[in-house]
Amino acid sequence: MDQTTGPRSDNPRVGLFVTCLVDLFRPSVGFAAIKLIEQSGCRVEVPRGQTCCGQPAYNSGDKADTRAIARATIEAFEPYDYIVAPSGSCAGMLKMHYPDLFGDDPDMGPRAEAFADKVHELISFLVDERGVKNVEARYEGKVTYHDSCAGLRELGVKQQPRILLEGVQGLELDEMEDSEICCGFGGTFSIKYPDISNAIVGKKTANISASGAGCLLAGDLGCLMNMTGKLTREGKSIEARHIAEILAGMTDEPPIGGSGDAQ
Amino acid sequence: MKPASRSFKENAVKALHDDGLQQALGKVRYGFVANRAKARANLPEFETLRDQARAIKEHTLAHLDVYLEEYEKKVVESGGHVHWAPSAADARDIILRLCQDAGAHTVTKGKSMVGEEIGINDHLEAAGIKAVETDLGEYLIQIRHEPPSHIIAPAIHLTKAQVEADFRDRHKDLPQDRILEEPAQLVAEARAVLREQFLAADVGITGANLLIAETGTSVIVTNEGNGDLTQCLPRMHIVIASIEKAVPTLEDACTILRVLARSATGQEFATYNTFSTGPKRPEDPDGPEEYHVVLLDNGRTEMLGGEFHDMLRCIRCGACMNHCPVYGAVGGHAYGWVYPGPMGSVLTPSLIGIDEAGHLPNASTFCGRCESVCPMRIPLPKMMRHWREREFEKGNMPAGFRLGLKLWAFAARRPRLYQTLMGLGMPVMAKLASKKRRFAWLPLAGGWTRHRDLPAPQGKTFQTLWREQNGRQ
Amino acid sequence: MSNSSQRSAVLDAIRLSLGVKEGEKSRETPARKRLERHPHNIVPERARRGAKASISLFNETLEGQGATVNRVKTLAAVPELVAAYLRSNNLPAEFRTGDDNLLAKIPWGKTPSLTRQQGRGQGSDAVTMSRAIAAAAETGTLFLTSGPDNPTTLNFLPDTHIALIRAGDILGSYEDAWNRLRDSYGERSLPRAVNLISGPSRTADIEQVIVMGAHGPRRFFVIIVG
Missing domain, CATH: 3.40.50.11810 (Rossmann fold)
Incomplete structure (x- = not known):
């Protein structure tokens, strides 16, 4: 992979948020994502504590279930430097909406914010964060x-x-x-x-x-x-x-x- | 009007099969949408103006009581009257009484969405007062006894052939051999008919795009000039406006007007922006002798400071519906009440109740295009989601859907269980699809497969494959 | 309910939702100050280009919106220009104005073919003429004020509306124009009607096709003097 600034040597730890549809319907996208992220100079792991970003519940008005799913996802991904998803929709949910879910929660609110800061959609992660x-x-x-x-x-x-x-x-x-x-x-x-x-x-x-x-x-x-x-x-x-x-x-x-x- | 929002789905199906409507909706992309994009590109400050317009409205809403009192004070100083209407019924009563006191037989009307909201025409007609819509689009739907299908282009759903048929049916003096094929000929016919009404009217009723506290001024924004004839010819001018139309100053009004027309029709500015302050002055040779403003609440104060507060910034430009894929597919009548499109999906449940309008906030893909073009940066998808949350809390959801959601969520909260279930299920599904790699039909997925194939899974889930490759983690 | 109790009902509901009380100085003072000082918001760059550029922007924008714009050096040139415009559009050489003193100064008598009537607009008027007190170049917008000088009905009833403006009255922004009005009418005070007009009447209500002359004038002819 050619990077004008040269491969970044920071070798950060990336947690791949696979997304439920890729997990179930098209695993090959997950493997493609891993290859691309690794080529950009990262280590990739796939935390097991993930299922779905929670949008089906969130967009159906079921906030309690969404919060439970969000909490589990945040906990599973907290150790990573970046959280990357091969989907704008799911990454948008993690990045833009998780903090809203815990707005007034003194524990989860700040954790959701810190988590959201590390979330990226795959392609923009490669270009904007990794300089590919x-x-x-x-x-x-x-x-x-x-x-x-x-x-x-x-x-x-x-x-x-x-x-x-x-x-x-x-x-x-x-x-x-x-x-x-x-x-x-x-x-x-x-x-x-x-x-x-x-x-x-x-x-x-x-x-x-x-x-x-x-x-x-x-x-x-x-x-x-x-x-x-x-x-x-x-x-x-x-x-x-x-x-x-x-x-x-x-x-x-x-x-x-x-x-x-x-x- | 009686809401038909409950039958949104049926209305939508009907709309999807209405060729004339589909043809009309297909033009929005090349008209309003393309023109807005051009206007935006022509004004480098557009995005900053949006931010400022939003800030002005937020400041106004935070001081709404003060600005309304100041506004009222200035209206009274200029010789006008202000009436306060907590509900739609109150507003109807006030307006009817004013018309009766004026001995009115004919009332002309400028286009007013609040007028539609309170159903003023039917109320006046029931009391024997003829109410004539004078905006061409409003006139067309009035003679068809239809609600508007768009907030700035009420007759956008009609073809010229339909308009011709309506005129031939309705305008009794129209010679049979008059050619009415082109829009220009139809406009000329409407102009002639309505001109008589303007001159005959006893009272003119208009809405207001803005109410300016600095000077006690109501503002209407039009292109036809009908609003101006409505308000400067009769003896009495009644302005019907909801309370959130207030802005502090003329400068603040300018900022909002700079984004309004550009967002609405894509014009840099509407042809006529008219600022009216009180009745005719002693030296004036024209203008109304009486000037009344009816300030309508009808649910706005409840929205203030709550989950739907942001909706009070809406300036009724229609950009959200022009850019909405759902509105673009079904048009405005499917929504079943006065306000269609994304802004209606948020506002209508506030005004007629979520039980009546439950479909509307659900009928959105959350594509976010409405919010991205809203000059006042109203987070429309977010507020539609708030309505869905309220519905979920109330249990307003088909039982099957709710059960499915709950079962799914039960599993989704338990990663091990979820991965085991899916790890077993997906390979089976993949096998069922076999070489075609897609389903033309699947049980419980009829909504999907009625119109599209469902791509089949590749086989094992990613989680299964990943664990196989990396050993048991 | 009486108007005063309905008034209280609405205002009380606002205060309840905002969580505030009536008469709080911390809210009233900044609001009243804003009304007195009416601070400028952002004014687009195109509205701040100076007199010469403003006139050409005004001209260009207004023509783009379907108006006809002409410029003459002196008032003396106006009658011939009006007569020529009416002739070229096959219109009667007859028009109505209000009592505006600038329009009164025009030597109409030099062009005897023209007949000027005075008064408010009538349904039968084919052509009328008014004078604009100011214009904002940013969108080619004329400011016309009501009163015996330029009755509002003249702006809307005829088929053809002629508006005259002095070159020096063409300003950059709407804000500039409002300040001009504040100079004439005082702070927090306006004439009964201020019509901001940016072209002939139009509609696109039938099949989104633009047609000029919906209810107001089909033709809008603007004369810049100076």
Whole structure:
């Protein structure tokens, strides 16, 4: 991995927050993340005391369960220098919302703040914290990139993925129209309001198709599952991958949901 | 109006199949959204102005009692009257009484969301007073007996063909051979019809975008000029405004106006920003003889200082709905009451109750685009979540969903149990999907698989694989 | 409930929610001071560029908003300009003004084809003319004040509205214009109506297509003098 400032020698200890969707549906993203973080000069560990960031409960108004999940997560990750997640949505939850959950708690409040300070979304961690400018990876083909909402608007992830994609040999980035508009996933929203969610993702897949790219990338598996689920249902042969897979050069696994072989 | 927010889901499905509506909504991206982006880019200070506009409103809300008293004092000094309305019913009664005392037969109305909120038109009509909406969009929905579908573009859901049909049906003097195909022809027709109403009206009712304490001034922001004709031609002008419209000074008003039009239509400034202070002066050749302001609370004081306090900064620009993917999919009528989109999803439950409006704060992906464009930096998703918390506490949630959530949370709080369960389950799911690597249907996932495939898991969970690679930890 | 009890109900509810009491000096004093001093907030750079730049910004912005703008050196040139404008738009050479003393100074008699009537606006007026007391260049916005000099109805009833402004009255920001009004009308005092006008009347209520002349003037013609 090329870093203009040279590999940082501080060798910090990173706790990987795998995220529940990567854990359950696409472990290869977790391994890609580990490879990228290690290449940036870090030690990576995967604390066992993690499950999910708690958003399904939090966004359903269940604050008590969310707090319990948050407390366990904070405890599991307190020893680390950084907490990194391959998802803007989950990292946003840990970083922006955990402190709110314990606002007036004299013990957990400060701990949640200290924890939040150490949380990063994977790609912005590489670029902003580790100074990575280039990765050694190869991908032949045109890709398009969807800016997932929480990463974009809560954490400011916009240029970082594009900077790294630019360095991937053989890869051409063709931007879709409205890449910053929500894909309609919204966690439980997609289950509670399936018809509206469908209408929103339908606009998204039209923009993806119109970009001319053969591969859809994003930094969030939830959004990717939603968009590729729609793409395969529409019979489109556009594959979908988490950006970490491309950047780590780990594209041997079939794409998400087997997309790309639809026809 | 009777709320239809309970049937949000059904309303939404209907909207999704309404081709005319979908066509209209498709234009918002190239109109309001593109124009706002351009206006923002043209004003380097825009983001700083947003911060300052927010600070002005926060300062005002923290001193709201003082500023309202000062405002009232100045209105009275300029010869006007201030009426205080704790509830919507109080406001309706006050306005009706004023109209009756003025012997009014016809009342013209400038566009007012508070007027919609209190249902003033129906109230006046029931008492035999004709209320005519004069904003073109409001007029169109009034003759169709519809609520507004957008707070600044009330008839955004209509096509020109629908407008033509409504005019032919409603305007009895309209010659059959008159061509009404283009918006300009339709606008000319409405102009002619409404001009007579302006000249005939006894009372004009407008809303207010701002109330300025420094001078006792109400401000309306329009493009058509209808609000001005409404308020300068009749004998009486009634302003109906909610209490959070107050700002301290003319300077403060300017800061808010600098972000208002840019956020709303993407204009640098609306065509007409009218500052009205009291009734006509002795030397004035025109203007209303009486000037009344009705200050409406209707739930605002309860929001003040509480979880929904930030919503009181709202200046009703509509940027949140213009940028909302859900509003963009279903339009405003699906929300079932006066205020649609993200701001409505926060405000409506405060005004008509969460039992009635429970769907609204739930129908959001929390994409955060509303908050990112809100000129007053209102944390709309956060407040929608607060409503969900209240609903959860009240148990307003489908039993199946609640049970599923509770079971999931039980496991999610116990990492060992969770990892064991998922470690067993995921490989089974992967096998079921076999080579297709996705499901077209799954039990309990019908909401998802009705419209999309569900990608299958790769096999073993990450946690299983990681432990296998690194030995038992 | 009487108005006074309704008033107390609302004000008491505000104070209850804010956790404050009536008559607290620590809250009243800063609020009253703000009203007296009306401090400036941020004024955009484009509104602070000086007289010459302000006039060109005013011109450019206003034209961008659908108005026609012309500049003449002296009042004496106004009648011919008005006559030419009306001719070129196939409008009658007839218009109405208020009692504004600057408009009265214009040598209308030199252009006998023009007929000037005086008084408040009428529903039948095709063309009217008013004088703006000030303008803010930042958005091409004219400030028109009500009164016998320039009745408000002249601004809204006609099909074509002509507004005259002296070049020296074109200021940078809204704040500059309000200070000009404070000089004329005093602190914490305004005429009945102040109309900030930035172009002809328009609507986009039908299919989001912009149409000029919704209820107010279809044409807005601005004459800068000086």
